[in-house]
Amino acid sequence: MNASASTPTGALAGIKVLDLSRVLAGPWATQMLADLGADVIKVERPVAGDDTRHWGPPFLRDEAGNDTREASYFTACNRNKRSITVDMALPEGQALLRRMAQEADVVVENFKTGGLAQYGLDYESLKALNPRLVYCSITGFGQDGPYAERAGYDLMVQAMCGLMSITGHADGEPGGGPLKVGVAVIDVFTGLYASNAILAALNARDNTRNGTGLGQYIDMALLDVGMAVLANQAAGFLATDKAPGRAGNIHPSLAPYQDFPTADGNVLLAIGNDGQFARFCAAVDRDGWAMDARFASNTARVRNRAALLDLLRPLMRTRSTADWIALLEDKAVPCGPINTIAQAFDDPQVMARGIRRTLPRSAGDGIASVATVASPMRLSATPVSYRRAPPALGQHTDEVLREFGLDEHAIAALHQQGVV
CATH class of the missing domain: 3.30.1540.10 (formyl-coa transferase, domain 3)
Incomplete structure (x- = not known):
């Protein structure tokens, strides 16, 4: 780990984020906060970790060039974070997370609606312990409405919001039919919207002129975001009541x-x-x-x-x-x-902007470094920092627990009990 890894820098230095999210939308939001200097503590299940650690191939390679068991997917959205393992199904794990939430500024989670209440980790429970807490829930369909209890996935929402109906070649043309976008864009956009909402809530809490000093609850839904990012296509429908269709790579409002x-x-x-x-x-x-x-x-x-x-x-x-x-x-x-993506990374402009970043990792797992895509946020006074490679599972558990006041005996007991 380089010397800057533990030095708070950036626009969000001093902000502590407890990241209970998995897969893409939540981790994308918290990676943005981490890039801007927040201390993001990623909480993962013992042994298994985040689902995306196993979503391969492709996998990361060790120093000998051999595939490891860690999927590259995980590295797309977990840079600059510290990983700890906690079993929240155990009372001791729940107590530990509540202790951490008392000192956090932000909690991000993407469990099913109401899923964390049984653990005492829902907003109302944590708000009682920490009124300044900004708590962001990310679900498929939001906290209310007839679909609130349903699980939501990017592909499902791309279909439901109409995005697939305007993506691909028209029916009757070669290759015609609805298509998903080549990246899980609804998850990514939800992460972007969530991070913006979190920053707004922090400002509402801390603004020197009219800050309330209190946190708030943020309800983010993939379907809401999917509808919002239809942008001009949705505006065109609302103006005409005529649903646009698929037109390949043709722009509906510009030519050529x-x-x-x-x-x-x-x-x-x-x-x-x-x-x-x-x-x-x-x-x-x-x-x-x-x-x-x-x-x-x-x-x-x-x-x-x-x-x-x-x-x-x-x-x-x-x-x-x-x-x-x-x-x-x-x-x-x-x-x-x-x-192609390979050609894009070889493009002189992409190379000049330093889009490919390689970060060292010393986790004792044979992976010496991880290549990652640079943040597009270029701030002149408080630039993005690249402090940590995406972490190994539980790499920082003991380090973080010590910071929250646990001594070596208490940490060893948690390990022995299978809590961490």
Whole structure:
């Protein structure tokens, strides 16, 4: 562990987070808080740990290049945290977590609605011990409504909220039919919304002008988030009562804004205004297109999309992908390749921004370091810090328990009883 691992830094230095969440949405939220300097204590089940530790392949590799038993999935959302193991099914484990919650600023959990009440770890129980506590619950469908008791998963919510109905090629086209997004975006967006809500609640508690000094309860639901991130597609439906459908990579409100086959592959054109379209036409010696009444404005191009594509598709096949990018990149016409993830990590801009980070890990499990994706938050005065690699299961149990006042005898007893 480097010297900075135990040094509070960042915008949230001094904030202590008790992370009772698993899988992706909750851990994504708490990783953002950890990146910003909060001390995030990740509570995991003894022996098994977070489910995603086992969601492989792919797995992390040891120093000899061999697969370990730790799935890479876990590392996507657990950087900068300390892992402890506690069996909350045992009374001693419950008492230990309540003791920790008394000193925490934030608790994040994603158990089923009401699931923690039996352990005395629900909001009302912990609020009585710590009125300043900000408590965030993440569920599939929220704390009320007819679906409140149901378990919720990203794929299910992508389907229910309508996202899959607008993702993929249209029915009747090759490959047509609903598709999920290639990443669990509802979980990720829920994590983003949750972290924003937590920061707002902390500010409401601590603001020097009108802070209440009290925490509050945050009810986050995957379905709510799924509906919210439909963005312009939802706005279009609300304005017209007409549900949009799948249109592949075509943008419903812009043209041309999609992928095109080239002489050797594919290229992406993302023309978002009339000036860009005019510059594109000039670059390909088709100035007349920009003056054609069918294409002179974006609205006209959208309405006459089929005619425009009949002209563009054969034209785009006349050059290679690299030739199109070379032609258009200095003319302020948005154009780019459709990369694989491997190609994206090799992109000069991605490399220049330091997106790939490798963090050392000294947990005695043969994994010397873990590669991770840098946070996109770039703060000038309180930058994100990379203090810890995603931890091994229970790596910091004894360290954290000592900080909460337990002596070596008490810690040894908890180990012996199977509580930690």
